[in-house]
Amino acid sequence: MVRFKDTATAKVNVNMKSSWINRLGQPVKSSAMSKKHLWRILGGWVISQSILLGTPALANRDSGSMSYTDLLQKIEAGQVIRIQEDPSRQLAKVTFTDEANGQQIRYVALFDHNPELMAALRANPVDYEVRPSADNSVAMGLVVNVLVIVAVLAFLLMILRRSSQSSGNAMNFGKSKARFQMEAKTGILFDDVAGIEEAKEELQEVVTFLKSPEKFTAIGAKIPRGVLLVGPPGTGKTLLAKAVAGEAGVPFFSISGSEFVEMFVGVGASRVRDLFKKAKDNSPCLIFIDEIDAVGRQRGAGIGGGNDEREQTLNQLLTEMDGFEGNPGIIVIAATNRPDVLDTALLRPGRFDRQVIVDLPGYNGRLGILQVHARNKKLADDVSLEAIARRTPGLAGADLANLLNEAAILTARRRKEAITLLEIDDAIDRITIGLALTPLLDSKKKRLIAYHEVGHALLMTLLKNSDPLNKVTIIPRSGGIGGFAQQMFNEDMVDSGLYTRAWLIDQITIALGGRAAEQEVFGEAEVTIGASNDIQMVSNLAREMVTRYGMSDLGLVALESPGEQVFLGRGFPSQSEYSEEVATKIDHQIRAIAFRCYDQACRLIRQHRVLLDQLVEVLLEKETIEGDEFRRLVSEYTPLPEKQMAIILNK
Structure with missing residues (x-):
């Protein structure tokens, strides 16, 4: 028998070792999850390494363990x-017999030196064997350390890359942001641009300058420096530049x-220099500046100066x-819809030698635009592009493209195979007036709106x-x-802008027709505010007739001019251009025109009161009356004798 004087000490050591192993087995979450400090990451890797190396021993010990003291007692x-x-794992696999359970296997954690165990084995016949397992601790430690080094290097490289990118952006802050194409593959040619034939002809010369400049330089002609495209929004200025x-x-x-333009002073000028430097290296070339009014506004604009950077x-x-x-060899094409705000030095010859007007298309232009955008649309056989072009005076190319697109969307929603006239009509109304809502129920409000709109329509007829x-x-x-009465305006008059005095007077009378119908049918007390927009249009149109067009008793004098905008560099607003006495006369003339037209509207409504009631009943039933049908109903109406009409009106 082997006696141990320090058995308690051995038990304490074994328990300390066990507790140490258990502490290592706990996951170190706080250190592993922290990414703010590098030393925490390294500590997490070291602890992970220890856990990986100690895991097999812990797993085996948990499956069936025995204390060192119990092993000595059983020996x-x-x-x-x-x-x-x-010996590599400091673990012993013990096979022993138990009276209750028979032969069993347990694992015992050993110390670095085990003299008590050796003495017990020499005193008792026990089959003892040393069987070392493969020691992967060195390899595992090396792998873990390499991973730590790789992670640290990757972290440092990421920081260096970000710093280099930020410094590169700082160095490139003044570089031009222009998109560059060595060969302009815009996919758009002059054949794809319709409705602006005059502008295409002027820009065709620019194309010839760029392709064969020797034809012009041989006789002393100079290539134009710049071309300014001017026109309302949606007329195709950017599309035209792509075609060039x-x-x-x-x-x-x-x-x-x-x-x-940036918030830092000097960046915009640096970008302009860089842009033209690149253009010189690739001349002959083309520079297109869209919305040039953002940078080319008149200098010193507004009270207190302008934007220094701009x-x-x-x-x-x-x-x-x-x-x-x-x-030489650089042509600048710029586009704007606000030529009035551009600096005069920018518009002089030598900079922008030509100003090409890209105006709203006429009938032939609208027809060509519709034909271009209808190439990929399925149209019904009864849809006529000529009729659509006649119904859409004043619409730009973008509006016409949107019209056909809206019609295609409505066709898909209604599950039709082709676009019909109904979808075309709804698309025109949606673009020019607004989206149709749920019809009103039969009520007093619906009847009042019907009389108001029929009053407009009847005077139009x-x-x-x-x-x-x-x-x-x-x-x-x-x-x-709530409703509307829509006219088909004369295309020639709209395109030319030449409106006659008779036409203007009739427009004022038509605008007051809704208010006249309300008063004649429902009385003065039941007149609504539905004519507010009509009255505002009447006031503006009558004032222009008096003060700008010379269509009043004041004579052929221009008493007012279009208002100048002080914040666009046009100076302070001018004082009144006429005296107080003339201002009073202007007000009297405006009131006289409005009252005279209103009296005429009331008289026509009163004379055709029976026809008005019939048309309202038809409109309440159908909710929409087309122009041809409305004119047919008016032509079929037979006026009553004046005495019978007077009896009806007195009732």
């Missing part, structure tokens, strides 16, 4: 049959005017286009200088519109 009792020691680039096939730079950018642009250094009626409806629209 002295002769119950141990075999011991297999694994596609036809010329030269290097193409495109940029917006707002991309020059003005410096404009000065640099003026110098690059026509300064001491020439820019009766007045000889008025444009014909297109349709009248009481279906409400978005924006608070």
Whole structure:
């Protein structure tokens, strides 16, 4: 028998070792999850390494463990049959017999030196074997350390890359943001642009300049420096510039005017210099600046000066286009819908030599635009593009493209195979007036709206200088519109802008027709505010007739001019251009025109009161009457004798 004087000490050591192993087995979440400090990450990797190396021992010990003291006692009792020691893991596999359970296997954690165990084995016959397992601790430690080093290096590289990118952005802050194409592959040619034939002809010369400049230089002609495209929004200015680039096939730079201006002073000028430097290296080339009014506004605009950064950018642009250094082979095409706000130095010859007007298309232009956008649309056989072009005077190319697109959307929603006239009509109304809403129920409000709109429509039909009626409806629209009476305006008059005095007087009378119908039918007390927009239009139109067009008793004098905008560099607002006495006369003339037209509207409504009631009943039933049907109902009406009419009116 082997006696141990320090058995308690051995038990304490074994328990300390067990508790140490248990502490290692706990997950170190706080250290592993922290990413703010590098030393915490390294500590987490070290602890993970220890856990990985100690995991097999812990798993085996948990499956069937025995204390060191119990092992010595069983050896002295002769119950141990075999011991297999694994020195790398400091673990012993013990096979022993138990009277109750028979032969069993347990694992015992050993110390670095086990003299008591060796003495007990020498005193008792036990099959003892040393069987070391593969020691992967060195390899695992090496792998873990390499992973730690790789992670640290990746972290440092990420920081360096971000710093280099930020420094690179700082260095490139003044570089031009223009999109560059060595060969302008815009996919758009002049054949794809319709409705602006005059502008295409002028820009065709620019294409010829770029393709074969020797034809012009041989006789002393100079290539124009710049071309300014001017026109309302949606008329195709940007599309036209793409077509020029596609036809010329030269290097193409495109940029917006707002991309020059930044909050830092000097950046815009630097970008202009960089843009023209790149253009010189690739000349002959084309530069397209969209919305140039963002950078080319008149200098010193507004009270207290303008924007210093924008003005410096404009000065640099003026110098690059026509300064001491020439820019041969570089043509600048700019687009704007506000030529009135541009600086005069920018518009002079030598910078923008040509100003091409891209105006609203006429009938032939609208027809060509509709044909271009109808290529990929399925139209019904009864849909006529000519009729659509006649019904849409004043619409730009973008509006016509949107019209066909809205019609296609309505066709898909209604599950039809092709676009019909109904979808075309609804799309026109949706674009020009608003989205149709749920019809009103039969009520006093619906009847009042019907009388108001029929009053407009009836005067459109009766007045000889008025444009014909297109349709009248009481279906409400978005924006608070309860109904409308729509005219088909004369295309020649709209395109030319030459309106006669008779036409203007009839327009004022028509605008007051709704209010006249309300008063004649429902009385003065039941008149509503539905005519507020009509009265505002009457006031504006009558004032222009008196003060600008010379169509009043005041004579052929222009008493007012279009208002100047002080914040666009036009100076302070001018004082009144006429005396107080003339102002009083202007007010009297405006009131006289409005009252005279209103009296005429009331008289026509009163004379055709029976026809008005019949048309209202038809409109309440159908909710929409087309112009042809409305004119047929008016032509079939037989006026009553004056005595019978007077009896009806007195009732």
